[in-house]
Amino acid sequence: MGRGDLTDKEWARLKRHLPESGKRGGRWASHRRVINGILYRNRTGVPWRDLPARFGKWKTVYERHRRWSADGTWDKIFAAVLAHADAEGRIDWSMVSVDSTSCRAHQHAAGARKTTARVPGKRRLPRQHRPDEGLGRSRGGLTCKIHLVGEGGRRPLALLLTPGQWHDAPQFIPVMERIRVGRLGGGHPRTRPDHLGGDKAYSSRRNRRYLRRRQIKHTIPEPKNQRANRRSRGSKGGRPSGFDKTIYKRRNEVERTINGLKNSRAVATRYDKRAYVFHGTVTVAAIRLWLRP
Numbered sequence: 263m264g265r266g267d268l269t270d271k272e273w274a275r276l277k278r279h280l281p282e283s284g285k286r287g288g289r290w291a292s293h294r295r296v297i298n299g300i301l302y303r304n305r306t307g308v309p310w311r312d313l314p315a316r317f318g319k320w321k322t323v324y325e326r327h328r329r330w331s332a333d334g335t336w337d338k339i340f341a342a343v344l345a346h347a348d349a350e351g352r353i354d355w356s357m358v359s360v361d362s363t364s365c366r367a368h369q370h371a372a373g374a375r376k377t378t379a380r381v382p383g384k385r386r387l388p389r390q391h392r393p394d395e396g397l398g399r400s401r402g403g404l405t406c407k408i409h410l411v412g413e414g415g416r417r418p419l420a421l422l423l424t425p426g427q428w429h430d431a432p433q434f435i436p437v438m439e440r441i442r443v444g445r446l447g448g449g450h451p452r453t454r455p456d457h458l459g460g461d462k463a464y465s466s467r468r469n470r471r472y473l474r475r476r477q478i479k480h481t482i483p484e485p486k487n488q489r490a491n492r493r494s495r496g497s498k499g500g501r502p503s504g505f506d507k508t509i510y511k512r513r514n515e516v517e518r519t520i521n522g523l524k525n526s527r528a529v530a531t532r533y534d535k536r537a538y539v540f541h542g543t544v545t546v547a548a549i550r551l552w553l554r555p
Contacts, residue, residue, distance in 0.1 A: 264316065266305045267298045272553040279342040281335060291322050299323035304546055307527030325382070331542025332381040334389035340545050343552045344419065345444040348452065353443065354414030357509065358455035359516035360434060360464060361412070363524070364426050367397055367404035367532040374535040388538035390423070396537035398425025406532050408544060409437045412519035413455075414512065418548045419443070423541050430463040435472050454478055459513045470503065481509045523547050 263269070268276065273294055280293050290296075299317030303310060310324040317323055330336045347353055374395050379388050396406050405426025411419045420440035424433060442451040458473065458480040465482050473480045484492075484503050492499035524530040526547040534540040 264298070264302075264314075266301055268294065268301070268553070271555070272550075275343070275346070275553050276339075276549070279339045291318055291326075296323050296326050300327050300546055301550060303327075304526040304528045304543060304550075307531060307533060309533075327542060327546075328539055329382050331390070331539045331545075332379070332388035333384075336542045336545040336549070337389060340549050340552075341442070341444060343549055345446055347552055348443050349446045352415065353419075355452075355455050357414045357457050357459060357512045357515065358419065358441075359412055359459040359513050360410070360437060361461065361513075361516040361520065362407050362409040362430050362433070362463075363520045365406045365408060365524075365530060365532045366402070367406055367426075369404075371406075371532045371535055371540075372397065372404055379536055379538065388536075390538040390541040392423070392537040394425055394537075395535065396423040396425055396540065398427040400427050406537075406540065408520075408523070408529075409433045410516070410519065410523075411437055411441055412516035414515055416515050416518045416522060417551045418519055418523065421541070421544055421548060423537055423544070431466045431469060434460070434464050434466075434469045438472070457481070457509065459510060459516075461513065465503075481506050481513075483510070519551075522551050526550075 276297070277293065295316075295318055299313050299320075300323060302308075302317065303313060303323070310320050313320045313323055330339075344353070379391055380386070381388055397404050398406070407424050407426045407428060409422040409424065409430065413419050420437055422433060422437040422440060441453050441455070443453075444451045454476060455478065458478050460480070460482045462483050462485045465484050465488060470480075470482070482503070483505055489502070492502070523544065526543075528534075528543050529547050532540050534543055
């Protein structure tokens with residue numbers, strides 16, 4: 263076993279969620295060896311062609327990752343891992359935080375083909391396809407932004423990719439809607455945390471109405487301009503939003519979640535041209551965090 267490869271305990275947790283091999287088209291290469299190759303590339307950020315020979319053909323590793331990113335297999339594995347983690351009581355629902363982080367895009371991440379991306383061997387669009395490929399241009403160059411919801415144990419519950427210049431507040435509801443942790447015994451998936459935290463970027467009437475409608479307790483500070491605007495309207499401005507400094511201190515947990523994701527160099531710097539492939543790369547990094555004890 264090489265450095266960064268799946269341990270036996272991690273593999274035991276993961277293999278029950280993997281698709282079966284040996285179907286039409288020939289027997290797949292070893293799942294464990296290929297996934298170790300994907301993890302190696304995630305951790306080091308090397309080009310696919312430079313993968314060590316112990317992982318087999320680089321094309322096999324790349325195509326497996328691209329196919330599973332396109333058809334939603336990585337998303338299904340992530341959902342299954344979350345469901346088992348929740349059944350084992352490893353998800354801390356007491357405080358869930360939302361935040362985002364920008365990733366600088368490498369020059370090789372630009373220049374995707376103008377033709378519409380397709381799931382390999384099928385006509386439908388990839389599950390996480392974006393026409394803009396999730397790339398935005400700013401003074402710093404090409405960037406991509408990862409919006410995520412992290413639980414109290416410093417691991418992600420939901421992920422969303424956008425161009426780097428997109429603001430956080432409009433993406434709050436879309437990323438919250440992606441929290442769906444299934445129950446092994448059946449029933450509706452869990453979608454609501456006990457408490458939610460966020461910084462000033464997420465303070466808006468729309469977001470607060472959404473949280474109140476779903477009866478989610480939250481701690482989001484109100485910016486000075488919003489406080490001044492509310493006071494200027496008198497009684498029509500509504501009541502001031504509550505803010506608990508003690509609870510807000512736990513918002514550092516989502517920052518540490520981002521730090522854990524960006525320990526993977528292929529996440530900290532985007533090398534993938536297609537948005538759905540980069541989403542798969544980030545999802546693999548999230549799965550690895552959940553596999554660790």
